[in-house]
Amino acid sequence: MTRNGPFALLFNALFVLFMAAPLVVVIGVSLTPEGFLEFPPSGISLRWFRAILDNPDFIEAGWTSLYLGVAAASLSTALAVPAALAIGRRRFPGRDLLLATFMSPLTVPTIVLGIAFLRFLSQIGLSGTFLGLTLCHAVIITPFILRLVLASVTGLDRTVEKAAESLGASDFTVFRRITLPMIMPGVVGGWVLAFITSFDELTVTVFIVNPSTTTLPVRLFNHITQTTDPLVASISTVVILFTVGLMFVIERLYGLDRLLVGGEAR
Amino acid sequence: QKVLTVGGYGGSFETLMKEHIIPPFEKAHNVTVQFVPGNSTENLARLQAQKDNQEMDVVILDDGPMYQAVALGFCAPLTKVPSLPDIYDIAKMGTDKAIGIGFVATGFAYNAEMFKEKGWAPPSSWMDLADPKFDQLESIPPISNTYGLHTLVMMARLNGGSETDIDPGFKTMVDKVAPNVLVFEPSSGKMSELFQNKEIALSIWGSGRVKALADTGFPVKFAYPKEGAVALMVAACPVTHSDVPDEAQAFVDYLLQPEVQEKLAATNGFGPTNKKTVLPEALQSLPYGPDKISKLVAVDWNVINPKREEWTQRWAREVER
Amino acid sequence: MAFLELKGLTKRFGEIAAVENFDLSVERGEFVSLLGPSGCGKTTTLQMIAGFETPSAGSITLEGRDLLAIKARSRGIGIVFQSYALFPHMTVAQNVEFGLEMRKIAAPERRQRVAEALALVHLEALADRYPRAMSGGQRQRVALARALVIRPEILLLDEPLSNLDAKLREEMQLELRGIQQRMGVTTILVTHDQTEAMALSDRVAVMHRGRLVQVARPLEAYEHPRSDFVSSFLGKTNRLEGKVVERAGERAGDLCRVAVGETVFAAPAPPPEIGKDARPRVIVSVRPEKVEFRAAGAGLVDGTVAARIFLGDHWLYQIETPLGVLLVTRQNVGPAEVETGGSVGLAWDAAQVRLLPFEETA
Amino acid sequence: MAFLELKGLTKRFGEIAAVENFDLSVERGEFVSLLGPSGCGKTTTLQMIAGFETPSAGSITLEGRDLLAIKARSRGIGIVFQSYALFPHMTVAQNVEFGLEMRKIAAPERRQRVAEALALVHLEALADRYPRAMSGGQRQRVALARALVIRPEILLLDEPLSNLDAKLREEMQLELRGIQQRMGVTTILVTHDQTEAMALSDRVAVMHRGRLVQVARPLEAYEHPRSDFVSSFLGKTNRLEGKVVERAGERAGDLCRVAVGETVFAAPAPPPEIGKDARPRVIVSVRPEKVEFRAAGAGLVDGTVAARIFLGDHWLYQIETPLGVLLVTRQNVGPAEVETGGSVGLAWDAAQVRLLPFEETA
């Protein structure tokens, strides 16, 4: 493969600087020994990381986000995999409509969704409940999973399944023993991406949480609307590291480049 | 076990509630208290969203939004609040459905260090907001926020108008004040961030907020304008259709107890509304005692509230341009 | 009654008839190739036999039983796909074992039969490899073992060799034929490579645009194609447009005379398909290997050698003649018979000429 | 001095030497094929000539000028890729015109040259089509026109025909050779199809594991392979492991005797590569078309006919003999010479036997 020229590398360096700057600044701020926001930090201190431990609310919200992410991503995966199998490999009336429906959370403005969810959930008495949150998040993250699973389904060699069928396997056996293992990287990649999306969701969630189900981003948002201190930065840093760690998992399991290219397949 | 859900401010108020105010109540009444943090408007919106199925049993709001909550029928009458007779009349809000639990003064917050560097005198008059030397160094909360509304009303009053004749207020805001304003910042967190980043030197803010920021070691100070600081009340009400109405009433009453009022004063800088509260020397600077309370300027919510939507529209169209 | 019988088999996709009115009887143990250009419906036919496509009309019976009433997974047919379709997440042994598991065969027997199947395709040593770590030829053999281990009544092969390079393909052809004969399994092979079809099968079934145009033993199909299409599709030929100028008697073996341009030569009596016209237009086909060199003037037609192309085991000559460029092949034994630029006469045995119904283009 | 000269050309990717110490001289107007199995370094060699890979060592000169000092875009080399690499967003004419635009040739001349190039490949009528709307063979011709319109000094072709089906491939081969000869452009073709290489080229360069193992005219390479590998790669052969048992004089044409198992027969004197041992082990290669049938007992070795496979223009016989299974091909003229199961004698002319240096496996 041809190498990039010096101009391209300069462009790339500026691009990286642009992309990384806000995150680097946040990490920098989190290291301040002072009681207020300061960049560059006048010294290096882990004081604000220790402070996280003194704020059980944040830790609790972190756990909520974690559980919520796992529950929503799992629910959404369970629903998206069969849908992807149908949409990815069959032509049937209504297919495009279904696909558009499942992709719609990407096009409907999030604020509209948040309000719609809030009104609907309080009507049916699920407002602020973990179940309500899980359902809403499952809706929001479905497009992410569906895209990845669809990509692996469409890339799948159907004859492999026919081969299994010709050897006597029932439909369910084909799914369990052949199809699912083969699309597994897409499913896992989609799950992780969906998990991260749920874990970081704010705009919708802020409308539908209650104190016992407050998620970390909402907690952070509430915190910075009331006070801004380096604690936000240190918690953000932890979130950044956690997310980066998860992305390494994707890279290992699925390949970030496949995640991107695959993600484009409709 | 019964669960009582209380809506109120986030930040230091939330911390205080959760750590020091709620636990004794839980023990005494054998309930679990959940706290829903949010600013006044958010919690008011929450009340409206859940009109048919209220999640909150008690809500704590600024006085302005509280008037609206009462008007919209979200608040239940205070039927079992034995401390009512001990409360200043001004805190009774002319209704039996909500009660003030603390006084806050709306006045100046300023960065004392920056003022010293530049050799400026501390702000002393509401009209200082129009001083060109503060170009892009000011922040005022928008009209949706009580502090912003107070600013508008004060500008009207000092320029020949009043709540009933708001035009001079808007004119002054648009022509003289708005150009100095870097941002109309509603969020207290952002406001402290603006101070900390030295983006602003001066703002209109609550005495309680200033105290909270000053407590972090930041050189911010509160100043009472010579024309008077505006009284802002923090108010509480029991929410209608509560499934634990007795506990809700008891909680409002609890907030009015002198020992709780003292804690609110010590941590959040709320001036007590219960006459029986005694504050230690260090807290005497708060809006405290009949003398100081009577010196605070009050605004007329009964005039303001019906006009508020119209003013909000004008503010958005004229001031925030 | 034949072992496998396809009758009036038709498959339409919307407007398109992918397969139309297809009749074929296959005997037990026979090896039949479906041969034809891309898109002619070979795969579709195979898929209907396998049960992955439902015919729009027609029937398929196996020993008289209606196969269409049986689900694909119960037909007991072994299939090898062009892409091999190995299970990528299973080892070679697991791939082969899968069909036995589905049949609920006990583990010890499974192990033994897997070992036998792998031995059959010479892959004992690679039982624990994953497919991705194998070459094309090896994968192809795994696919074969996997299809054979269930002892299918019928083995279907859809272009199993077309992904292999020329040398390996030839090797695998020999191996495939050997295994098929040892197992005696009835086999249907789909291919578009005529040499492959002829090399492997007892009979070839030539398809064209969804229809079966000729079924015959390879030699028969090559030597006695029923149409211009079959003639051109099965190997190189010299295809000339001509006219019957003298009809002889109608008994087989009777000779007639045909004219191609000015040149007139003898040919076998026209087959019935050509019709009763007095001087019908016909396609005259003479295979390049049947054309002989003579001295200039001593043959049926004279020409100059335009090119002489060495192709390893044979030479290909392009001879410019009044009939057009004629191809002549000669086995590579001894030195070339004629030089480029030289004049030669060309001749052929009248019995080697084929007259076919006239079609505009093959 | 040759037109194009590759000297000591080497390309390493990390540890792997994709091409090693490759020497080749190509004359002006010559057509040379690089031939070899997959992964032997053909494409890499071509890419170095084109300028898309930088050699790790060695030189490339064109009429004495150092080509490596020149950027790919200035080398003036025409390339046809296996995938055709047409610009999908340009019409056929725009594709062909692109190289002329890059050369800043004025519009009227451009138009004329595009028209000429399209005429050359018989695509005048399709000038305004987009590539997507064309068949494989047509696309291939557009690619050729695009490469030729810039009047390249060298034309490089990387498996240009391997995506086409058998019939179309043969047609395109003839066309390609015709165009190359008319234009007289020096051409290097990469292929792994030995028939294609032999059919098209003046010389074939056989590669094996990154090295050039033989460069020769097709007939020479086929008839006088320098190694077991070349012998087996260029067409079918009967490959036997044997031993020289009697050396004759060292002059060419001198005969020696070799033993394969118990069977001893005559062969040309061993070539120098085989070394000076008294009784060296050798690979004995006899092409199937060179083997003749005799009556049983009357040949060099007797055997039984194990299979007789009809392949259209020829028959392939597999004969079981004490030397192993020997292949014999016979042009398809007249009836088959021997029947399956029958006994035959096999014989060959001593001059047709090739002795090659011993290698464990080809």
Next chain:
Amino acid sequence: MAPAAAVDREARRRAWWLCAPALALFLALMVVPLVMTFVLSFHSFGFYTGIEPTFGLHNYLDVLGDSYFHEIFARTFGIALVTTLLCAAIGTPEAYILYRMRSRWRSALLLVVIGPLLISVVVRTLGWAILMGNRGVINTALMNLELIDRPIKMMYTPGGIVIALVHVMVPFMVIAVWAALHRQDPATEQAAESLGAGPLTIFFRVVLPQAMPGVLSGSLIVFSLSASAFATPAILGGRRVKVVSTTVYDEFLNTLNWPLGAAIAILLLVAVLLVMVSYNRVVERRFSQVFG
């Protein structure tokens, strides 16, 4: 024998069954709430009366007839347009650079590219606020270098919003273009080079036209997400730089005039959908001829 039609029907029914669970979730939590919002937009609101279930178009008329809202919609779409153009200008070359990069570096860079997508908006905007303030890192640096003597105002301006939006949206563009690049035959670049084209000519005449469908589909995503973005303009725009979504938020949370907020939201949704659909039309017409 099963007639083919019955089998097709069976297959169709199976496809629907497979989609049924997901569809149920979407009907309940996506369609119903959106319909409720739609209905809400026809109601009316009074300060003391709250929401009244009247039915009329007054909210829409209010919005459509008020220059204040026109300005907000214009600003919103202006910001979205500029963001889209910048993303295309930055994302396309970056995708190409990534595409040509060796794989080890590429993985690390992909992490940088999609990082912002995955990190909470609160965190990101906090970072931008620190960078872009009048006393922020950028202005301080520029002033220390004496390149400027007054800070450049970036916070609370549309420019600042655009910068932060580009930061979040550029990954979508890179992804879309990158995918398009992967669909093209790398040999076309070599072909162009062998015909005498330099790197820039190759990029503009061979790579970019082929990647154009990717650029266009990326633009679509970026535009629609930017037009409906909330958190970034809310935090970085302040009160003065209002966009549609922050206005909706205000109506819902400050004024409590939900019917009006719902009407604005529905108008935003419709406007975004309109832009997307008509854009798709144009793109399809333009490219169907070239790319199948």
